[in-house]
Amino acid sequence: MRKAVLSLFLTLFLGINVIPIYADELVVYSARKEHLIKPLFDAYTTKTGIPIKYVTGKAGALLERLKAEGPMTPADLFITVDAGNLWKAAQEVVLQPVESEILKKNIPSHLRDPQNRWFGLSIRARTIVYNKDKVSPSDLDSYSSLGDPKWKGRLLLRTSKKVYNQSLVASLIAEKGETAAEKVVASWIENLSVAPFSSDTKALEAVMAGVGDVTVVNTYYLGRLLKKNPNVPLAIFWPNQNGTGVHVNVSGAGIAKHSKNRDQAVKLLEWLSSDEAQGTFASLNLEYAVNSSVKPDPRVAAWGEFKENPINVAKYGEHQTQAIKLMDRVGYK
Amino acid sequence: MSVINKIGEFRKQRPSFHLFRTFRLNSPGWFLTSFLIALVATTPVLVILSSYFFPEEDIWKHLVENVLQGLAFNTLKLLGCVIPLTALIGISMGWLTGACDYPGRRFFSWALVLPFAIPPYVFAFVYLGIFDFSGPVQSLIRESFPSIGFIDIRNTAGVSIILSLAFYPYVYLLSRSAFLTQGRSTMEAARMLGKSPLASFFSVALPMARPWIVAGLLLVTMETLADFGAVAIFNYDTFTTAIYKAWFGMFSLNAALQLSSILVVFVLIILVLEQHFRFRMRFNESRASGTRHQRLNLNGFKKWLAFSTSLMVFLLAFVLPFSQLIMWSWSNLNADALRYFEYAQNTFILGIVTASITTLGAIIIAYSKHSNPGFTMEWNARLATLGYALPGTVLAVGIYIPAAWVDNKLLDIFTGITGVKMDPLLQGSLTILIIAYVIRFMAAGFGSVDSSINRITPSIIEAARTMGATGTALLKRIYLPMTKTGVLTASIFVLVDVMKEMPITLMMRPFNWDTLAVKIFEYTSEGEWELAALPAVGLILIGLLPVLFIIRKTE
Numbered sequence A: 001m002r003k004a005v006l007s008l009f010l011t012l013f014l015g016i017n018v019i020p021i022y023a024d025e026l027v028v029y030s031a032r033k034e035h036l037i038k039p040l041f042d043a044y045t046t047k048t049g050i051p052i053k054y055v056t057g058k059a060g061a062l063l064e065r066l067k068a069e070g071p072m073t074p075a076d077l078f079i080t081v082d083a084g085n086l087w088k089a090a091q092e093v094v095l096q097p098v099e100s101e102i103l104k105k106n107i108p109s110h111l112r113d114p115q116n117r118w119f120g121l122s123i124r125a126r127t128i129v130y131n132k133d134k135v136s137p138s139d140l141d142s143y144s145s146l147g148d149p150k151w152k153g154r155l156l157l158r159t160s161k162k163v164y165n166q167s168l169v170a171s172l173i174a175e176k177g178e179t180a181a182e183k184v185v186a187s188w189i190e191n192l193s194v195a196p197f198s199s200d201t202k203a204l205e206a207v208m209a210g211v212g213d214v215t216v217v218n219t220y221y222l223g224r225l226l227k228k229n230p231n232v233p234l235a236i237f238w239p240n241q242n243g244t245g246v247h248v249n250v251s252g253a254g255i256a257k258h259s260k261n262r263d264q265a266v267k268l269l270e271w272l273s274s275d276e277a278q279g280t281f282a283s284l285n286l287e288y289a290v291n292s293s294v295k296p297d298p299r300v301a302a303w304g305e306f307k308e309n310p311i312n313v314a315k316y317g318e319h320q321t322q323a324i325k326l327m328d329r330v331g332y333k
Numbered sequence B: 001m002s003v004i005n006k007i008g009e010f011r012k013q014r015p016s017f018h019l020f021r022t023f024r025l026n027s028p029g030w031f032l033t034s035f036l037i038a039l040v041a042t043t044p045v046l047v048i049l050s051s052y053f054f055p056e057e058d059i060w061k062h063l064v065e066n067v068l069q070g071l072a073f074n075t076l077k078l079l080g081c082v083i084p085l086t087a088l089i090g091i092s093m094g095w096l097t098g099a100c101d102y103p104g105r106r107f108f109s110w111a112l113v114l115p116f117a118i119p120p121y122v123f124a125f126v127y128l129g130i131f132d133f134s135g136p137v138q139s140l141i142r143e144s145f146p147s148i149g150f151i152d153i154r155n156t157a158g159v160s161i162i163l164s165l166a167f168y169p170y171v172y173l174l175s176r177s178a179f180l181t182q183g184r185s186t187m188e189a190a191r192m193l194g195k196s197p198l199a200s201f202f203s204v205a206l207p208m209a210r211p212w213i214v215a216g217l218l219l220v221t222m223e224t225l226a227d228f229g230a231v232a233i234f235n236y237d238t239f240t241t242a243i244y245k246a247w248f249g250m251f252s253l254n255a256a257l258q259l260s261s262i263l264v265v266f267v268l269i270i271l272v273l274e275q276h277f278r279f280r281m282r283f284n285e286s287r288a289s290g291t292r293h294q295r296l297n298l299n300g301f302k303k304w305l306a307f308s309t310s311l312m313v314f315l316l317a318f319v320l321p322f323s324q325l326i327m328w329s330w331s332n333l334n335a336d337a338l339r340y341f342e343y344a345q346n347t348f349i350l351g352i353v354t355a356s357i358t359t360l361g362a363i364i365i366a367y368s369k370h371s372n373p374g375f376t377m378e379w380n381a382r383l384a385t386l387g388y389a390l391p392g393t394v395l396a397v398g399i400y401i402p403a404a405w406v407d408n409k410l411l412d413i414f415t416g417i418t419g420v421k422m423d424p425l426l427q428g429s430l431t432i433l434i435i436a437y438v439i440r441f442m443a444a445g446f447g448s449v450d451s452s453i454n455r456i457t458p459s460i461i462e463a464a465r466t467m468g469a470t471g472t473a474l475l476k477r478i479y480l481p482m483t484k485t486g487v488l489t490a491s492i493f494v495l496v497d498v499m500k501e502m503p504i505t506l507m508m509r510p511f512n513w514d515t516l517a518v519k520i521f522e523y524t525s526e527g528e529w530e531l532a533a534l535p536a537v538g539l540i541l542i543g544l545l546p547v548l549f550i551i552r553k554t555e
Helices: A002-013 A034-048 A059-072 A083-091 A101-106 A163-176 A178-191 A200-209 A219-228 A262-272 A275-283 A314-329 B003-012 B029-053 B057-066 B068-099 B105-111 B120-131 B136-144 B156-181 B184-192 B197-208 B210-226 B229-233 B239-249 B253-278 B301-331 B335-371 B375-384 B392-418 B430-453 B458-466 B471-482 B484-500 B503-508 B516-524 B529-554
Strands: A026-030 A052-056 A077-081 A119-131 A214-218 A234-237 A247-256
Touching: A026 A034, A026 A059, A026 A262, A034 A052, A034 A262, A034 A275, A059 A077, A059 A083, A059 B239, A059 B392, A059 B503, A077 A083, A077 A262, A083 A163, A083 A247, A083 A314, A101 A262, A119 A163, A119 A200, A119 A219, A119 A275, A163 A178, A163 A214, A163 A247, A163 A314, A163 B239, A178 A314, A200 A214, A200 A219, A200 A234, A214 A219, A219 A234, A247 A262, A262 A275, A314 B057, A314 B239, B029 B253, B029 B335, B029 B375, B029 B392, B029 B430, B057 B068, B057 B239, B057 B253, B068 B105, B068 B156, B068 B197, B068 B210, B068 B239, B068 B301, B105 B301, B105 B529, B120 B136, B120 B156, B120 B229, B120 B301, B120 B516, B120 B529, B156 B210, B156 B229, B156 B301, B156 B430, B156 B484, B184 B197, B197 B210, B210 B239, B210 B253, B210 B430, B229 B239, B239 B253, B239 B392, B253 B375, B253 B392, B301 B529, B335 B375, B335 B430, B335 B471, B335 B484, B335 B516, B335 B529, B375 B430, B392 B430, B392 B503, B430 B484, B430 B503, B458 B471, B471 B484, B484 B516, B484 B529, B503 B516, B516 B529
Parallel strands: A026 A052, A026 A077
Antiparallel strands: A077 A247, A119 A214, A119 A234, A119 A247
């Protein structure tokens, strides 16, 4: 008994449990979920023989971990979803700039940091989805027009606590200014049929059930529903096609400032943006590739092409706090 | 064996419990260890306080003007519903299975603990899946009665029911062990004085069980305050919502920490109030070992009422969510599921190691408090158990930031002296993860140990002391045997709580230490409830083992 207890404490407190990081190994902190990222790591290891170690988690918490570890961090690459989180990581100086022609060529400039500290790797389009039985697409126009009185009691939204909606409102602020954006969001709240939902999926299911007729979601959530049941009465509408274009966000990555293995990490990042990886990266979650030479999954392609908003996604981070305050003020839960 | 015999036996033998040998007669070791635990547990609170060096006036102004009032009101409403509901379910079930006899009593006594293995966030997504607009229940109702519109269950009542079903086992287990170990003499005296069973329950059994019930309700209160997962699924904004909004949304960790300090103060006030009301009340009563107390035989209408309420609670709190999870898992089985064995193993190891350390710590704190009553040890215990009231992620940064800082400083010094580069010791290690768990769940262990220690009468201790038993021997010969149930309950609370824990694990785990809860998070945060069902079933199944174990040991 005493021996067992003693050895347990020894193991715990002498740090034998710290798994050493080997020289040729890459370490990734990822806020993108394991099932959406592991297949790519496996493919890269098979191709190059370089093992990849990773830990997943919430973006904000992983960022704090990276910050606290400072120069001692084992992390080489930081992957996260949402441009706001990437922007914040750059603000906190935990990422380092990368000058790479490959990355510049593969990734359009509005989907990466103007100072090259992070790079978008997949596009997530946030668009309008409606109930085919109740809404004619000709009634729809832009995000703002969802505040028209004709949608009174017919609109459903996800919670304002989700970063996707914060980014959407941030882009409205960047385009229209705060006062006009606040009016738009307030008019949405006027039109809500029930209180906002905790997830895009719940909002879509509520449209199917008839609680409301129209909602705003990331396309891949609809993709997942269609995968399970192709006959759901939901359809996609691409808003703002005569104006600014569809609101897009990214999942992306940057090289950790204190990476011990910078060159290899850059190679991994370049590979993730390549034709070879981009198809998998996007189709694993039915998203769109940032690399324009890669075609989307057939199910995604079936929704048709759309004009996307060319605003640099870094703007979302800059306006995020403003967006949250605005949504709080108009009572968007 | 009676207490006196045990003390007599003590004089014949030398203590054989080596682990405690260092803590000798009058040894300060107990108190030092106890202080040390409180010191480590206070670290995150200090980190929280240090955030006040970085004022966030802008964010505070916004929160105060637009958000805080509503959130505080929501949180209080939630507490106002969850506390009475868990008390009602927990105490009545504890009384029925602990002190009465009715059909199915043996079965329900363990079956009613099973919901404890289901994490609150799993309760939330399962119940939402069944009862929300697009769920099977409302769809069926709409088909049959089209005039009934949509019913939104995402409100205070809905969230309260979910949290009560998830948290009542704390009150149930603790009050049940109180009723089980209450001596029969007091109840009999009340009956002989002509009181009805119900009247004697309210005038004797209930007041005598008060410390346990209060300990359970305190745990429920802190769990409710710290919960983020379940309320987020219902999009019900509580105080934790503001904390996460400030941190993840407005990118201000400092504002989040400052908000958390309000929670800490709130919990301290509750603890002090509780102590105040308990002042001068004594709960020193215990059945002598070996005597079984007489159960109250329910008959006729009463026994079926007891049966059907127990059944109802069991169905709602376990059978319904568990079968829904099984159905979802079944339709989503894939080869990936094989990896869950590894996650289950990780989950279990973390739980066992943390439960052992935490229970030991709880014994040390409770014992040093009991053997040296007064202001110092009282506050020592309070500080050591504060971690339970903090949202997991806040506690995690509160530990990780100072740990990494110390780590980096040490490494700097080490490299400066020897010129050799070394890997960090604490950051990204199991050690720091387990320390965080211990701080988080010390309260869950302490409450149970403390309330059972508190009923050891001073006269027993005095008797033992006159026979020469002191310090460690006293603990080993008197305290441990007499608090066995409390200690077991404590270790199960911690074990199961750790296995269900999500935010700390997410932030602090080392590589390759994914747990079932981590998997559940990865799916639920993507809205993939049905895929989350399989790891949830795994989590419940391994949580059942310790739950069944404790029931066998305490029956």
